[in-house]
Amino acid sequence: MRDSYRHKLEGLVADVLTMTHLVHNAVERANWALFEADLDAAQAVISGDDVLDQMYDDLDARSLALLATEQPVAGELRTLVAMIRMCADLARMGDLAAHVAKIARMRYPEHAVPESVRPNMERLGRIAKEMVKMAATALEQRDVFDAELMAEYDDEADALRTQQFEILLSAEWADGVRAAVDVALLGRYLERIADHAVLIGSRVVYIVTGLHPQGAQWTIA
Amino acid sequence: MRDSYRHKLEGLVADVLTMTHLVHNAVERANWALFEADLDAAQAVISGDDVLDQMYDDLDARSLALLATEQPVAGELRTLVAMIRMCADLARMGDLAAHVAKIARMRYPEHAVPESVRPNMERLGRIAKEMVKMAATALEQRDVFDAELMAEYDDEADALRTQQFEILLSAEWADGVRAAVDVALLGRYLERIADHAVLIGSRVVYIVTGLHPQGAQWTIA
Numbered sequence: 428m429r430d431s432y433r434h435k436l437e438g439l440v441a442d443v444l445t446m447t448h449l450v451h452n453a454v455e456r457a458n459w460a461l462f463e464a465d466l467d468a469a470q471a472v473i474s475g476d477d478v479l480d481q482m483y484d485d486l487d488a489r490s491l492a493l494l495a496t497e498q499p500v501a502g503e504l505r506t507l508v509a510m511i512r513m514c515a516d517l518a519r520m521g522d523l524a525a526h527v528a529k530i531a532r533m534r535y536p537e538h539a540v541p542e543s544v545r546p547n548m549e550r551l552g553r554i555a556k557e558m559v560k561m562a563a564t565a566l567e568q569r570d571v572f573d574a575e576l577m578a579e580y581d582d583e584a585d586a587l588r589t590q591q592f593e594i595l596l597s598a599e600w601a602d603g604v605r606a607a608v609d610v611a612l613l614g615r616y617l618e619r620i621a622d623h624a625v626l627i628g629s630r631v632v633y634i635v636t637g638l639h640p641q642g643a644q645w646t647i648a
Numbered sequence: 649m650r651d652s653y654r655h656k657l658e659g660l661v662a663d664v665l666t667m668t669h670l671v672h673n674a675v676e677r678a679n680w681a682l683f684e685a686d687l688d689a690a691q692a693v694i695s696g697d698d699v700l701d702q703m704y705d706d707l708d709a710r711s712l713a714l715l716a717t718e719q720p721v722a723g724e725l726r727t728l729v730a731m732i733r734m735c736a737d738l739a740r741m742g743d744l745a746a747h748v749a750k751i752a753r754m755r756y757p758e759h760a761v762p763e764s765v766r767p768n769m770e771r772l773g774r775i776a777k778e779m780v781k782m783a784a785t786a787l788e789q790r791d792v793f794d795a796e797l798m799a800e801y802d803d804e805a806d807a808l809r810t811q812q813f814e815i816l817l818s819a820e821w822a823d824g825v826r827a828a829v830d831v832a833l834l835g836r837y838l839e840r841i842a843d844h845a846v847l848i849g850s851r852v853v854y855i856v857t858g859l860h861p862q863g864a865q866w867t868i869a
Contacts, residue, residue, distance in 0.1 A: 504716055508712060595825060596826050604825055611832055615833065
């Protein structure tokens with residue numbers, strides 16, 4: 428019985444890790460769709476979001492079933508609680524990647540992001556993607572060594588968003604209202620993906636240490 | 649021992665309900681700050697968000713402690729899991745209300761929302777507020793009678809956001825890029841508050857029935 432339970436718990440963690448890799452792919456493809464104005468990539472992210480939502484339903488139900496039928500304590504309880512939270516984070520990140528892809532699709536064959544803000548947004552997209560990768564690595568290794576680098580990325584993401592607003596509210600902005608609205612929302616979606624990656628990092632800390640990390644690097648706005 | 653546990657669980661639910669009322673107040677004041685360009689109200693929502701974040705930390709820790717030290721089953725386990733999720737929703741809603749208030753503060757003494765889109769945004773703000781109220785009532789009464797009305801409100805919120813984009817991307821838009829970006833983000837924040845209210849409603853269904861509601865009225869984009 429306990430062996431079967433351990434087996435189920437390990438299977439759950441493995442599947443949450445798989446979901447993390449799928450979300451990483453989704454963010455990577457959403458970036459590609461956005462910056463290459465690639466309709467197929469956009470469509471793939473949007474339809475892939477349904478798969479992620481189904482994974483979420485499945486993982487959430489399995490986590491709750493283990494919580495209800497076993498009596499997990501200590502590290503196993505923390506792992507289960509963290510899994511329940513992580514799969515919700517991941518589903519949300521999938522939604523956000525789909526939101527990015529939908530803007531790319533809506534503007535196709537044009538580029539949603541004007542040249543003047545492209546280097547900034549490309550960097551933000553890359554940071555969001557790298558942070559998802561770091562979250563996956565942290566979960567895989569049950570290690571928190573990347574927390575500082577994650578915090579640096581998160582600070583850079585905040586700075587990039589501030590810079591975006593400066594660009595699109597400057598007198599030089601020549602791309603009109605529609606592009607400005609797209610940029611503001613795209614920036615928001617990518618920033619939120621990064622925020623959820625930080626949360627996943629903090630949940631790995633919780634699994635390993637039993638503590639909810641406090642301090643600036645775990646605080647999201 | 650079991651009596652003390654029940655007592656703690658009831659105290660937890662009561663405090664989550666209190667937090668729901670505080671979030672309702674925050675959304676109401678954020679609307680006021682926005683539409684009356686009231687700096688004091690904006691400031692109150694922004695500093696009140698710290699209180700909500702502290703409540704979240706406290707309620708989350710108490711929920712996890714009960715989960716770890718007791719061995720809740722059936723309805724009590726569902727209630728605890730729902731509380732863990734709800735206080736995260738509520739903290740997020742507080743953040744979003746603070747985001748709304750920050751835009752009001754940034755534009756003070758001017759109004760962030762131009763006249764042409766004001767009736768639309770006022771209605772969206774009112775819907776978000778009413779949905780938080782409905783979530784509180786659902787939790788208070790452990791009843792799901794308002795699910796259909798909640799769904800209708802949520803559909804209306806979606807329609808209002810579509811209409812916002814039509815207004816600010818129309819040829820008649822004369823309020824410039826900055827106001828358009830404000831409107832797009834404000835619309836997003838208020839829509840997300842409404843989404844979290846729907847989620848709280850679905851968590852009450854879960855407490856009462858043990859089922860995660862499926863179907864269009866529980867699906868958020």
